[in-house]
Amino acid sequence: MPDRELYIGLMSGTSADSIDAVLADLSDGQHRLLATFSCEIADLKNDIHELATPGPNEISRMGQLDRELGIRFANAVNTLLHRESINSSQVIAVGSHGQTIRHLPPERGNNIHPFTLQIGDPNTIAHLTGITTVADFRRRDIALGGQGAPLTxxxxxxxxxxxxxxxxxxxxxxxxxxxxxxxxxxxxxxxxxxxxxxxxxxxxxxxxxxxxxxxxxxxxxxxxxxxxxxxxxxxxxxxxxxxxxxxxxxxxxxxxxxxxxxxxxxxxxxxxxxxxxxxxxxxxxxxxxxxxxxxxxxxxxxxxxxxxxxxxxxxxxxxxxxxxxxxxxxGILPGWVEGMAFAWLAQQTLAGKPGNEPTVTGASTASVLGAIHPA
Incomplete structure (x- = not known):
């Protein structure tokens, strides 16, 4: 259908149990969940959780996991599209939350720079899927003095x-x-x-x-x-x-x-x-x-x-x-709401519209979020 605006949302949460992918039609202000796919990442769970706290050789371990998760995210997208007989050219963008490995928001009396870090290389996703990928949604809100979460x-x-x-x-x-x-x-x-x-x-x-x-x-x-x-x-x-x-x-x-x-x-x-x-x-x-x-x-x-x-x-x-x-x-099954949210956030980013809410995160202003990685 030519009037559809198809987006894919990718989510891997704090539990690091699985990658969830949703295919959504976001045309005309609607939020239609068309298809879903989920794949376990149990073999990566310990590696992900170990990066949540300081440890040895962090940069090398993070770099490897960043690439591996990027590949897994891309595979989830491609599997979803294959199952639904959808060509990648029909999808406007992928919105990828990524996998959080460290979240240290602003804290009163703490003189360290607050930061949040999600991995799952969006360059790899864009390359392997052939779809423009929007990712790294949280750090702009942090830069504006916000918590970087929640963004839903x-x-x-x-x-x-x-x-x-x-x-x-x-x-x-x-x-x-x-x-x-x-x-x-x-x-x-x-x-x-x-x-x-x-x-x-x-x-x-x-x-x-x-x-x-x-x-x-x-x-x-x-x-x-x-x-x-x-x-x-x-x-x-x-x-x-x-x-x-x-x-x-x-x-x-x-x-x-x-x-x-x-x-x-x-x-x-x-x-x-x-x-x-x-x-x-x-x-x-x-x-x-x-x-x-x-x-x-x-x-x-x-x-x-x-x-x-x-x-x-x-x-x-x-x-x-x-x-x-x-x-x-x-109208949206409970397991897929966050995936839908990041598909929607990708749409907001490409449209130049804010994705955060200052009353929620404490950011100084509403802002366009995320970085765009062209196909």
Whole structure:
């Protein structure tokens, strides 16, 4: 169809489980999800996570991983197009989030330069796909004094806002974030990282059972919440900060968890800790929604955490009487919302339109984001 505006969005999140690719039609202000493809990158997960903290030979390891991920991203695009019988010439651009390996946003009293770094070489993607690739979306916002995250709220507003209905979009990846959409025609969207999403639970079940994730929260459901430990978790300074704020695996990681457990010894049941981590995620998300300066009528979940039935049930209970559903009810399956967001951000960049929201990130101004790598 000649009137379609086809874009591809690529996403690999904090959990580093997979590369997600979406094919979207963004013509006429619409957000049509046409096709998807996902491929695991389990063999790269340790390498990715090891680069989240300082270590030996970082530049060489990063350079190799940057190229390898660029190839994997390109392969995901080409596989998606092959399956859908779409020629690369029909796609306007690829929007690639890349794989975050370090995120150190502005911090009061800290005299180091804030920075964020995503890898997955966009030059390689553009070359191997033959499609103009837009990437490196976050660093312009950092340069403008912002957090560089989250960047999805403007897309959430474009795709999900409903006049007269205040909503919250809750994205649960390795880290969780929210977007508050007031629907009043006046207020800008608000949003920030609330704290851990699936990341800590994934790390714990991998350590104890060798499983990549807790399927439907089944293991957590077998345990009991350790309330003194939960209370300690909830005192984490990041949670007490006012937005704009963002975080990542640099804070909420296995080392952080080990430090939290020191005074509790080895007597606790592993499933009880999993239950406590699930409750920690649910409470930090729900508390953030409750802090909205206007009442929220509807909540919509997206990201991998939307598939965790135990977590969804707990969030729903904590948010009552707010109606809780997933973004499937709004037309986009929850696992593909972030991929759609970066396809949309590529469109914004090529059109010379802003991709960030200063009320969300704290940047000094709205700006066009990303770097364009021609085919």
């Amino acid at each position: 709220p403007l897309f959430h507003r474009a795709a999900f806002e409903k006049p007269g209905t205040p909503r919250v979009i809750i994205n649960i990846g390795g880290i969780a974030n929210i977007t508050l959409l007031y629907g009043d025609g006046v207020s800008s969207p608000l949003g920030y990282d609330t704290g851990p999403g699936n990341g800590l639970m994934d790390s714990w079940i991998l350590q104890c059972l060798g499983e990549a994730y807790d399927d439907n929260g089944q293991w957590a459901s077998e345990g009991r919440v350790i309330h003194p430990l939960l209370e300690q978790f909830l005192k984490t300074p990041y949670l007490l900060k006012s937005p704009p704020k963002s975080t990542g695996r640099e804070l909420f990681n296995p080392k952080w968890l080990s430090q939290q457990l020191i005074r509790f010894g080895d007597s606790m049941e592993p499933a009880d800790l999993q239950a406590t981590l699930l409750e920690f995620t649910a409470q930090t998300i729900s508390a953030s929604v409750r802090k909205s300066h206007k009442p929220i009528a509807e909540a919509y979940l997206c990201g991998g955490g939307a598939n965790n039935g135990a977590l969804v049930s707990r969030i729903s209970a904590l948010l009552e009487p707010i109606q809780v559903s997933t973004t499937e009810a709004l």
